[in-house]
Amino acid sequence: MVSLAPVEAAPPSKAAPAADAPAALICRNLWKVYGANAEAFLREHPEATTAEIRAAGLFAAVRDATLEIRQGEIFIIMGLSGSGKSTLVRCLSRLVEPTAGAVFYEHQNLLRMTPAELIELRRHKMGMVFQNFALLPHRTVLGNVAFPLEVQGIGKAEREERALEVIELVGLAERAGHYPRELSGGQQQRVGIARSLAAEPALWFLDEPFSALDPLIRHEMQNEFLRLQRMLSKTIVFITHDFDEAIRLGDRIAIMKDGVIIQVGTAEELMLNPASDYVSEFTRHVARAKVLTAGGVCVPVTPGEALGPAVPARSRVADVAQIVMAADAPAAVVDADGAVLGKLEKAAVIDILVGGAR
Known part of the structure; x- marks a missing residue:
């Protein structure tokens, strides 16, 4: 006889978006090929192999990538060094110009946007956090966090009020008047996150933001990241090379090798049904x-x-x-x-x- 009274178990660390949640960011057949006349080569050889690309004196950092990232999802991109994950994310945000393909956000093809339209999109709807905190050393925590709002032309009183709200959100209210040199590595990372959040982006790109931190601070920042996501429900594209971090943070994971997306799925799907031996290696030493x-x-x-x-x-x-x-x-x-x-x-x-x- 079944006992339907549920037994208490540890709650999940995050609530995954529904499988039928609308796609927030889509890329189709995206390529990034470096070298002379790369665009012309791809037009003539749309299904070129790695060997053919190399024979033409070119290098493919991203090869024919197709993804749909759901609204409110933490989507992890991982792979070994040189796999193309950072280049892919920079193509998705157009920090790097793709050689071919399409990227859609809110039904707009980013690759057809004018420079002015792209600047407005980044100012108001995109946030980015990278390994290098890139804080302005001559500005306080408050000044750093308010900076993107200053760029938007928001008045001082309004931008500082908004910046203080975000600083409190990341737990640094007592450090608002401090300079970066007076902060720990973890605190500096929180300032970087707060600065990115100040403009209230709907789409957030993070490229190995915690990799430079020691394990204890890294775990603390992961906790902070999950807390913020529960409160804010951003659409997040997060790069890591650490499968344990991917498991802890991600809703779905894409594994890349040599510029190709090998498999996309939940951590459990990757572990139970790996598409290749390469994918199996990422899960081999995970509990x-x-x-x-x-x-x-x-x-x-x-x-x-x-x-x-x-x-x-x-x-x-x-x-x-x-x-x-x-x-x-x-x-x-x-x-x-x-x-x-x-x-x-x-x-x-x-x-x-x-x-x-x-």
């Missing part, structure tokens, strides 16, 4: 219990079978392991409405826990 969900590993229920306590399908196996192991019968895996999707058995939990990383 499976922290990634796999009850819904992802449950099996069908035999008709008439007695089941134990109910566990939410979205719960990580690590969070419900104790519940499953303590029960006299397999746990019932249920959806948000309490409908039984399957069962989670002790043997499966033990295999995931003991197996650890694949």
Whole structure:
């Protein structure tokens, strides 16, 4: 008999946007090829191989990339150094001009925008944070955060009021009058994030923003990032080379190699159904219990079978392991409405826990 009273489990760190959420940012068949006459070469050889591109004296940093990033989603792009992830993000924001393809935001093709239109878009709807904090050393925290609003032509009183609100949001209200040299690395990173948020961007690009921080501060900044996202629900494109960070922060993950997007999916999808050995390598040393969900590993229920306590399908196996192991019968895996999707058995939990990383 199924117990439909849900058992308390650790809540998810973030609420994923619905799978049918509208696409906020779309790129189609995007290429970035470096070298003389790259555009003409691509027009003549739209399906050129890596060998053919190299033979022409060219280098393809991004190859035929197609993505749809949902509104309110934290979309992770990852890969080894040189995989093309940073170039892709710079093409999506047109900091780098793509060689071919299209990028759509709010039904507008960014590649057809005039320079003036693009400047307005970046000032009012896009935010960017990079590894280098790039704070202005002669300005205080308040001055740095208010700077993008100053560029927009907003009056001093209004921009400083808005800047103070964002500074408080990132927990630096007591440091508003300090200069960058008087701040720790983590605090400087928060100023960079606050400055990016000051213009209230709907679309936020972050290129390995925490990679220069030590592990303790990095974990703290990840917590801060998730807290801000729960409050603000931005559409975020986040680059990292750290799969643990991708798991913790991302709703979906794109893995790149040699300029090509190899696979896109949730962390669980990448772990359970890797498209290649290359994708498997990214998940090989990750604790499976922290990634796999009850819904992802449950099996069908035999008709008439007695089941134990109910566990939410979205719960990580690590969070419900104790519940499953303590029960006299397999746990019932249920959806948000309490409908039984399957069962989670002790043997499966033990295999995931003991197996650890694949």
